[in-house]
Amino acid sequence: MIDAAQTRTTILVAACETIAELGFEKVRMRNVAERAGVSTALLHYHFENREKLFHEALRYTFETVGREEYEAPAPAENPHAWRLARIIDSSLPMDEDTRRDGLLWQELWLRAARDKESREFTHWLYAELRDWIGGVIAEGVAAGSFGPCDPRRVADLVLVLTDGYSVHLAFGDPAFDLQAAETTIWRLVSAELGLTVPFPRRHPDGSS
Incomplete structure (x- = not known):
């Protein structure tokens, strides 16, 4: 039943x-x-x-998309960087679920520009994302994995970069590809976190 x-x-x-x-x-x-x-x-x-x-x-996709990757045991080396990389992965259209998720977010942005209820919901959803990403960054700072920073400001940087790249990747802009997007986002975020490690990809061969 x-x-x-x-x-x-x-x-x-x-x-x-x-x-x-x-x-x-x-x-x-x-x-x-x-x-x-x-x-x-x-x-x-x-x-x-x-x-x-x-x-x-949208709440469902926020709670489920990328969860399996994110909640998998992190490697012993650079675990906080690994977690942050998985958040970036889940925020970009890398597979069927995340591509669908990205299209839903684009629909929400359009609604939020014109509809008060959707706008308020969008504010709430981004606050949840900011808290989640900022929490991961704060844990990394506390553990000494990341340098001193404002976790919420870096979280906003992650959100702005992944949102921007997602739009271009979603409609197949030939000037953009997934691995280049990950690399660029990681370079800019790493500068804020004092990181020198390359983007921790999901598979050892560098595939997505």
């Missing part, structure tokens, strides 16, 4: 896929219900309208 939590997750995944594929303005609740394999009545039971569903879908 499928429980309510599992149904909610199925709907959220379907919403993420549908919104990324069609764009928020074209999505109707029935589109999401059909992809999730549920009735529109059940969909409305969990989410009263499109806005609530969209915001919860």
